Structure formats: structure tokens, C-alpha cells
Amino acid sequence: MDLSVFLIQLLNSLQYGLLLYLVAMGLTLIFGIMGVINLAHGSFYMIGAYMAYALAPLVGGNFFLTLLVGLVLAVILGYLLEWAFFSFLYDREHLQQVLMTYGLILVFEEVRSLLVGDDVYGVSVPDILSGSIALGDVMTYPVYRLFVSAVCLLLALGMYLVFTRTRLGMMIRAGSVNREMVQSLGIDIKFLYRVVFAAGVAIAAFAGMISAPVSSIYPGMGNQVLIICFVVVVIGGIGSIRGAFFAALLIGLVDTFGKVLLPEASGVLVYVLMALILLWKPNGLFKAG
Template identity: 65%
Template sequence: MDFANFLIQLLNSVQYGLLLFMLAAGLTLIFGIMGVVNLAHGSFYMIGAYLAWYFTSLLGSLTLAIVLGTLLAVAFGWLLEWLLFRHFYHRDHLDQVLLTFGLIYIFEEMRSIFWGDDVHAVQVPELLNWSIPLTDTLSYPVYRLVMSAVCIVLAIGLYLLISKTRLGMKIRAGAFNRDMTESLGVNIRLIHGVVFALGVGLAAIAGVIASPIASVYPGMGSSVLIMCFVVVVIGGIGSVRGALVAALLVGLVDTFGKVLVPQIAGMAVYMLMALVLLYKPEGLFKQ
């Protein structure tokens, strides 16, 4: 493998890892802070992608689609938490699994009713529809670099929100001891609504920005859900920093595995997870 090919695969692995982080960060927040096993998290990724296709077709602008899709997804997440999830915080995990598993079928059926079962393509914005030449025959799409940049900006924003703000302090306190935090006057229900809406918004943004390179198709949320859980388990449940490190590791292993050892590429990520859990049963980082 020459340097140009290595650089392309490295950029692809980082871009894939950052996209996984967008998904896994929301999942680990919901799971680690609220204690909810959300199997429907991949559906929010799918909803974001379909909103990107719908608004791009309607308005002709992916930028507007990102803004509108994100706002609608956050509002939908807040509504969903208020209507359903807040009633399951103290229920068994089996009840939560059954609820979220049922939501997968509901979202898929609603998707079929509103948008049909066809595969759709989202056009890359004309301003970003070009490539940076690396050699005479190889180049790298600018849109993929922009995707990585957007994910990095959002990752920094999420870190600052959780670590440097009063809201983040309340979120961390609620994750550490929910009852004590509530007894100190913190509206824990409001915090849970914010966390759930934030998690849904992050998953939807991932779907929106990935739609031009991954297409939009039925069942696309299920294909990323398992990988998201792998990232959460490797990074440590409830740890945003762990989700970032684990997502980048998974991106590297998956991308270079397919190039260097395609015979075992399908299980390389799970071998990584088994190796981490063998020495760090709680994941790389504790909450």
C-alpha cells in the first residue's frame, strides 16, 4: 500500500469513526445517564437521512435540510421522551427493550407510509462536489472532509456542554445519583428530556450528513445499531470520551481490516471488543 492509498484509507477510517461517534454519543448518554436500553436509536439515524432527502428534494438545499431536519428530530425526541420513555425509567430493562424494539417496527411502517420503500439519493451540494487530487489517479472528496469537520465541531461542542456548563453539571450529577440530584432541587425530568432530545438530535444529524454518501434506504438504521452498541461497550457505558476513542478505534479496525485482511474483516471489530473487555470489563473509560 503506497502513501496515497494509506492516506485515503486513514481519512475514510477517521470519517467513519467520527460518524459512529455521533451515533454512539447519543446512545451512551441515553443509556448511561437515563438507564434506558434504546434499541430504536438506529431509527433516529434513518429518520434524519429521510428528512435530508425530503427537505433537499423540497427546498433544493442540503444546508436547510440539515437545519430543519435537526430541529424536527430534537423536537420529536423531546416529545417521545415525554410521551413514552419517562414512564419506563424505573421499569425493568426487559420492558425498555420491548418498548424500543416495538418502536423500530412503528418507525419503519411510518417511513413506508410517508416516504415509500424506494432507495433515494441525496445530491452533494455543488459547492462541495469536488475532490482534492492526491496523485495523478487518486483524489479525495471534499464533502467527506467537511463531514469529518462537522463531526469534530459537534464533538467539541458536546464536550464543552457536558464538562463546562451548569446544564452539563446537572447532567453529570443526575447520572451519578438521580435521587440525590432531585432532592437538591434539580428538575431531573427536564434534564432527562434534554438528554434524550440531544441524543436523538445527534443521531439525526449523523443520518443527515451521511445521506449523500450512504444513500437513503429502508432498514438503514438497523445496520448501524449493532456497531453503535459495540462502540458504547468498548468506550464504557455513559462515557462520551470513551465513545469518541472507541469510535475512532472501530473506524480504523473496520476500514483497514477490509483492505488488509478482507477474510476476517467482518469479525475484526468484534475481536477488538472481546480483547478490550478481556482486560477492561467496564470499557476503556468509566462514566
């Protein structure tokens, strides 16, 4: 493997890991902080991708306006879902949470089929980001993929600062440890959890929207990303934003280079990595927070 090929695969692994982190960050917020096993989280990623496809003609094909409108709709969807469904799951057994959220997967898939059908779709890369940069004499790398990585990094940094350096983040972390104490201080924990859930849904949907131009949009795409996101959460440590970040980057490296160097075993390398890390640190790489 020469230097230019190695650099391309490194950039691919970074982009994949950062996209994975965006989806997994919403999952670790809902699962680790709110205590709900949300099997429907991958569907929010799928919804985001389909919104990127469906909203584009309605806003004149402006990709950035599509992202903005889709993000607003995702926040509204998350807020309403928490109010209508998830607010009743906090004190329920995990089996009830699993059954409820699995039912939501079926509902989302059926609604998607009724609205846009079961065909495979694609989203065009915006013209301003459609170029490539040279890597060596013959290799090039798409500018849009670099844009995706940069946006993911900025969003990851922003979310980390919110949860570790702001009063809102302090209230959310306190609410995950002792809900009754936070309520006794006069904080509306129900509204706080609603905001957290809406943020988790919006982040996953945003990941789906920005990934749409570099991958196909197809039925059931959320189910595949859900499994790997649970692996990210487990490796990083349940409820750990920082852990999810490092775990997603690690999985991105293992998966990308595994497909290049060990294609026959690439399908199991991520799960072998998870097993080895859990043997070393059974609670994941980092503590919650």
C-alpha cells in the same frame, strides 16, 4: 499499499469513526446516563437520512437549510418521544425497555414505508462541496467527506465541552449518579432528562442527514448502525462520552483497514477487537462521564 492509498483509507476510517461517534454519543447519553436500553436509537439515524431526502425539495434543494430544519424537527421528535414513552421506562426492568423500544423500531419502519415507500434513495452532494482534492498524481479525495469529518469533530468537541465544562453538563452527570439528590436541590430532573434525550435523538438524526450524500438511503439502515453503536458504547465504557469517541475512531480504523487488508475476516474484526478489550478492561476503556 502506497502512501496515497494509505492516506485515503485513513481519511475514510476517520470519517466513518466520527459519524459512528455521533450516533453512539446519543446512545451512550441515553443508555449510560439515563439508564434506558434504547433499541430504537438506530431508527433516529434512519429518520435523519430520510429527512435529508424528503425535506430537500421543500426548501428549494438547499442542503444546509435542510440540515437546520431537520435538526429542529429531530429535537422536537426527541422531546415528544421522551414525554410520551421513555419517561415511563426509567424505573422499569431492562426487558420492558427492550420490548418497548423494539416496538418503536417496528412503528418507525412502518411509518417510513407509508410516507416514502421501500425504494432506495440518494441525496445529492451540495454544489459548493462537490469538488475533490488531489492526493498524489492520480488519486483524489472528495471535499464533502472532509466537510463531514470537520463537522463531526466540531460537534464532538462542542458536546464534550458542554458535558465537562458547563453547569448543564454538571447537572446531567449528577442526575445520572443520584437522581433524588438532584431533585432535592430544586432541579427539574424530568425536564433535564427530556433535554438529554432530545439532544441524543438530534445528534443521531444529524449524523444520518450528513451521511446521506455519501451513502444510500434504504429501509432498515438504522438496524445495522445500532449494533455497531452498542459495540462502541461497550468498548468505550458505558456512559463515557470520551470513551465513545476513542472507541468509534478505533473501530473506524479496524473496520476500514480490515476490509482492505483482510477482506475475508473483516466482518468479525470489530467483534474480536471488542472481546480483546473487554478481556483487558471489562468495564471498557473509560469510566462514565
